[in-house]
Amino acid sequence: MSAETALTNELLEALRSLLGDRVSTSLAVREQHGKDVSYHEGSPPDAVAFAESTEEVAQIVRLCAEHKTPIVPFGTGTSLEGHIAALKGGICIDLSRMNEILEINAEDLDCRVQAGVTRKQLNEYLRDTGLFFPIDPGADASLGGMASTRASGTNAVRYGTMRENVLGLTVVTADGRIIRTGGRARKSAAGYDLTRLFVGSEGTLGIITEVQLRLHGVPEAISAAVCAFDSLEGAVNTVILTIQSGIPVARIELLDEVQMAACNAYSKLDYPALPTLFFEFHGTPAGVKEQAERVAELATEFGGRDFQWATQQEDRSKLWQARHDAYWAAKALRPASGGWATDVCVPISRLAECILETKRDIEDSGLLAPLVGHVGDGNFHLVYLIDEEDEEEYRRASAHNDRMVMRAISMGGTCTGEHGIGYGKIPFLQAEHGEAVALMRQIKNALDPEGIMNPGKVLPE
Amino acid sequence: MSAETALTNELLEALRSLLGDRVSTSLAVREQHGKDVSYHEGSPPDAVAFAESTEEVAQIVRLCAEHKTPIVPFGTGTSLEGHIAALKGGICIDLSRMNEILEINAEDLDCRVQAGVTRKQLNEYLRDTGLFFPIDPGADASLGGMASTRASGTNAVRYGTMRENVLGLTVVTADGRIIRTGGRARKSAAGYDLTRLFVGSEGTLGIITEVQLRLHGVPEAISAAVCAFDSLEGAVNTVILTIQSGIPVARIELLDEVQMAACNAYSKLDYPALPTLFFEFHGTPAGVKEQAERVAELATEFGGRDFQWATQQEDRSKLWQARHDAYWAAKALRPASGGWATDVCVPISRLAECILETKRDIEDSGLLAPLVGHVGDGNFHLVYLIDEEDEEEYRRASAHNDRMVMRAISMGGTCTGEHGIGYGKIPFLQAEHGEAVALMRQIKNALDPEGIMNPGKVLPE
Numbered sequence: 001m002s003a004e005t006a007l008t009n010e011l012l013e014a015l016r017s018l019l020g021d022r023v024s025t026s027l028a029v030r031e032q033h034g035k036d037v038s039y040h041e042g043s044p045p046d047a048v049a050f051a052e053s054t055e056e057v058a059q060i061v062r063l064c065a066e067h068k069t070p071i072v073p074f075g076t077g078t079s080l081e082g083h084i085a086a087l088k089g090g091i092c093i094d095l096s097r098m099n100e101i102l103e104i105n106a107e108d109l110d111c112r113v114q115a116g117v118t119r120k121q122l123n124e125y126l127r128d129t130g131l132f133f134p135i136d137p138g139a140d141a142s143l144g145g146m147a148s149t150r151a152s153g154t155n156a157v158r159y160g161t162m163r164e165n166v167l168g169l170t171v172v173t174a175d176g177r178i179i180r181t182g183g184r185a186r187k188s189a190a191g192y193d194l195t196r197l198f199v200g201s202e203g204t205l206g207i208i209t210e211v212q213l214r215l216h217g218v219p220e221a222i223s224a225a226v227c228a229f230d231s232l233e234g235a236v237n238t239v240i241l242t243i244q245s246g247i248p249v250a251r252i253e254l255l256d257e258v259q260m261a262a263c264n265a266y267s268k269l270d271y272p273a274l275p276t277l278f279f280e281f282h283g284t285p286a287g288v289k290e291q292a293e294r295v296a297e298l299a300t301e302f303g304g305r306d307f308q309w310a311t312q313q314e315d316r317s318k319l320w321q322a323r324h325d326a327y328w329a330a331k332a333l334r335p336a337s338g339g340w341a342t343d344v345c346v347p348i349s350r351l352a353e354c355i356l357e358t359k360r361d362i363e364d365s366g367l368l369a370p371l372v373g374h375v376g377d378g379n380f381h382l383v384y385l386i387d388e389e390d391e392e393e394y395r396r397a398s399a400h401n402d403r404m405v406m407r408a409i410s411m412g413g414t415c416t417g418e419h420g421i422g423y424g425k426i427p428f429l430q431a432e433h434g435e436a437v438a439l440m441r442q443i444k445n446a447l448d449p450e451g452i453m454n455p456g457k458v459l460p461e
Numbered sequence: 462m463s464a465e466t467a468l469t470n471e472l473l474e475a476l477r478s479l480l481g482d483r484v485s486t487s488l489a490v491r492e493q494h495g496k497d498v499s500y501h502e503g504s505p506p507d508a509v510a511f512a513e514s515t516e517e518v519a520q521i522v523r524l525c526a527e528h529k530t531p532i533v534p535f536g537t538g539t540s541l542e543g544h545i546a547a548l549k550g551g552i553c554i555d556l557s558r559m560n561e562i563l564e565i566n567a568e569d570l571d572c573r574v575q576a577g578v579t580r581k582q583l584n585e586y587l588r589d590t591g592l593f594f595p596i597d598p599g600a601d602a603s604l605g606g607m608a609s610t611r612a613s614g615t616n617a618v619r620y621g622t623m624r625e626n627v628l629g630l631t632v633v634t635a636d637g638r639i640i641r642t643g644g645r646a647r648k649s650a651a652g653y654d655l656t657r658l659f660v661g662s663e664g665t666l667g668i669i670t671e672v673q674l675r676l677h678g679v680p681e682a683i684s685a686a687v688c689a690f691d692s693l694e695g696a697v698n699t700v701i702l703t704i705q706s707g708i709p710v711a712r713i714e715l716l717d718e719v720q721m722a723a724c725n726a727y728s729k730l731d732y733p734a735l736p737t738l739f740f741e742f743h744g745t746p747a748g749v750k751e752q753a754e755r756v757a758e759l760a761t762e763f764g765g766r767d768f769q770w771a772t773q774q775e776d777r778s779k780l781w782q783a784r785h786d787a788y789w790a791a792k793a794l795r796p797a798s799g800g801w802a803t804d805v806c807v808p809i810s811r812l813a814e815c816i817l818e819t820k821r822d823i824e825d826s827g828l829l830a831p832l833v834g835h836v837g838d839g840n841f842h843l844v845y846l847i848d849e850e851d852e853e854e855y856r857r858a859s860a861h862n863d864r865m866v867m868r869a870i871s872m873g874g875t876c877t878g879e880h881g882i883g884y885g886k887i888p889f890l891q892a893e894h895g896e897a898v899a900l901m902r903q904i905k906n907a908l909d910p911e912g913i914m915n916p917g918k919v920l921p922e
Contacts, residue, residue, distance in 0.1 A: 107701060107810035150650040161648050163657075164625060179897040185806040186838045187622050188875035189611040189661055191882060191890050191919055192901045196624075196657030200650055217707040240568065246678040248709075290747055345646040349568035377647045414649035421652060429652050436640040439908070440653045446907030447900070458652055 007046035022050040039340040040082030045092035054209040062176030075145030081422025087456035115144025134159035149420040150200030157376030170210035174448040203454040219282035224316040228274040234303035236352035251280035252376040259370035266329035338388040344408035345379040345417030379417035468507035483511040500801040501543030506553035515670040523637030534664040536606030542883025548917035576605025595620035610881040611661030618837030631671035635909040664915040680743035689735040695764035697813035712741035713837040720831035727790030799849040805869035806840040806878030840878035
């Protein structure tokens with residue numbers, strides 16, 4: 001993809017005098033910063049600036065604003081819809097060196113971190129405090145990036161997404177002001193919810209440089225379980241009734257029979273190659289026992305066989321390993337292929353129907369596409385295993401994805417549960433939100449009148 | 462308060478031809494619509510329009526926009542910071558006739574209602590479904606109004622506020638377009654979070670006409686408890702440790718010794734006149750028992766005496782009656798007085814300190830002001846009982862309130878946990894959010910360039 005080159009010598013000199021050798025125009029650095037882990041084509045920025053403080057980000061933004069030069073913020077580059085591609089060139093601001101944990105308020109269950117801190121780094125830091133941060137997208141993403149894309153993961157069914165777990169933000173606006181949103185109180189009715197506006201705005205309204213996060217107490221007891229089902233409906237109906245019964249499961253993950261076969265082969269396991277649910281329960285010892293027993297009853301009612309329950313750390317780890325390796329197991333089904341991760345989310349009453357129609361369509365399309373899902377939220381992903389050189393196969397996958405997304409929207413669902421819009425899903429945003437997209441555009445124009453903040457993302461031009 | 466009169470004959474005729482006798486200019490109707498239940502002075506609109514559909518609201522807004530006439534949305538008039546005062550005259554749109562429950566999706570735990578449906582009406586309707594809607598501000602407010610002010614109440618510690626429980630909205634914009642925000646999926650990463658932007662915007666960005674709400678399963682078991690403490694610190698420390706331990710209490714309410722004495726006198730009870738915590742636990746029978754036992758242990762550790770536990774509906778009702786009658790009990794302490802309800806919220810680690818300093822200041826100020834608090838959230842209210850004719854006493858209360866709010870802000874808290882800004886707390890919004898208020902103003906100007914939506918509220922002019 002060719003980008004307009006937007007970098008002037010004057011701007012480059014100004015950045016160099018500000019940052020010294022923390023500005024790079026080397027092709028390798030630029031290319032690494034213009035391509036995420038998705039199947040979307042990348043587009044390198046004209047230069048990469050490595051910022052070390054909020055004040056520095058503000059100075060970089062002010063320089064870029066002066067030169068009307070596009071800005072793309074970068075955390076770990078693990079986005080999935082082309083979020084970091086510099087479609088119009090400009091400056092990538094790499095925030096990974098802003099990796100300081102600024103405060104832990106154990107008594108209030110919150111903390112403040114710089115945007116470049118990753119989720120694993122934070123949890124490592126919290127290890128001896130009895131607290132943890134539950135949001136776990138697959139990658140070890142930066143917390144600023146996770147806030148920007150409204151990320152979630154396997155724990156969202158119990159702990160919510162970044163929407164619920166970000167208390168406040170430090171943001172650099174498109175004209176280089178530094179603002180603080182939200183606060184440390186557990187609730188507030190004071191003015192417009194700027195925090196939630198920036199969460200999920202993917203760098204198009206401003207740059208998140210610090211994040212105030214809600215933390216959670218490490219549960220006293222954790223248990224896990226796995227259960228295979230003869231039919232996918234049985235598995236999904238178990239999920240629906242679990243949620244409806246208000247059982248506070250921490251995780252419910254679905255792997256379909258294709259994925260289970262892949263996991264068996266990859267991890268040398270001998271689970272039945274059937275639709276399978278993985279559970280995790282958090283609470284008191286008596287509480288997790290009660291939860292597991294109630295879910296086991298529901299599962300049995302819907303054709304679940306051999307509900308296996310694990311309370312020991314070691315057994316749990318083994319059980320979840322298969323889930324965690326799902327992507328690599330899928331890739332191993334067709335070693336030379338590229339993996340294209342999709343993402344839709346529907347009201348759970350429509351989940352079985354949506355998955356079954358989607359799987360029939362996989363078959364009709366002659367695609368290989370294992371399925372995993374954070375099904376407690378109605379969210380599921382396929383990984384299309386396609387030959388990246390084969391344009392026809394790519395087009396078939398792309399057409400299948402279009403149909404799946406439109407199916408989810410027609411069922412009252414969303415085109416993306418957790419990956420975001422980037423530049424890959426802009427047409428679907430319009431299909432899902434209609435006239436409301438015009439309102440989003442009004443807000444974008446108000447906060448970024450020159451259109452320099454991550455241009456070409458989220459909103460149609 | 463005198464308002465600019467903004468109603469032209471032309472607009473009035475247009476409204477009459479649209480709505481017939483559902484437009485009123487009678488003084489009684491106008492006055493009733495210009496004054497909420499706060500101590501703030503009211504200001505009647507020039508006319509009141511009773512809308513019966515979203516389309517009608519849109520037509521009214523388009524007419525007002527054409528005439529650049531202010532619009533104030535009205536639900537039940539139970540706001541607490543002057544939200545509905547027509548400071549610049551104009552048209553009040555009364556949404557109370559839009560009281561239809563549009564859909565209940567029991568399987569997905571959500572529903573859609575018109576903005577005028579009240580919370581009690583919804584819960585009455587849900588009675589036989591096994592579901593309920595937990596957000597309970599004191600008044601039987603409309604759900605549109607509750608969304609507009611980001612309301613919460615006693616259950617927020619477990620179920621969240623309107624921020625967490627609104628899934629989507631139908632909104633009429635300042636130029637009369639109808640948009641839908643959010644959706645029915647439990648999570649989404651699709652575009653800017655317009656839902657959360659409108660929740661808490663108090664009618665200044667658009668008019669909420671329909672609300673998609675999250676519902677919750679009625680818990681299998683409910684138990685309640687009450688416990689008096691020798692010291693307020695002991696009570697608050699019990700709260701802090703309960704929250705930190707992750708015990709999923711549904712309610713923890715604090716009444717101070719002044720309020721308890723008032724409740725005893727008003728409801729003919731014989732609780733000790735000491736700082737007292739009221740608890741409610743939701744879960745399985747075994748779960749609520751375990752929760753209550755763990756909290757009882759914590760309470761005992763912090764000087765709680767005689768932890769009384771009630772599982773029967775009748776006993777629970779009696780126990781909670783005192784809490785529910787707290788406002789009337791407070792008023793009865795000084796029958797001729799007006800009650801001025803305050804509202805601040807701090808991180809719970811600062812709660813004891815904030816309450817104790819505030820109580821010392823009550824004493825120093827010679828005020829009578831019982832205290833109740835949703836302390837699991839760090840949120841508490843005073844009711845100043847003041848002679849409304851006594852300007853000096855009013856000024857003393859007002860000065861006390863100023864100090865309390867600034868104290869809360871200085872402790873990392875907020876000027877309002879749940880009542881909102883209205884026109885009563887605008888200076889505090891600025892003190893709390895600083896430069897971020899300028900960003901709120903940019904958004905306001907973008908979505909309401911003529912400034913006709915509930916002018917004079919939330920933001921400084």
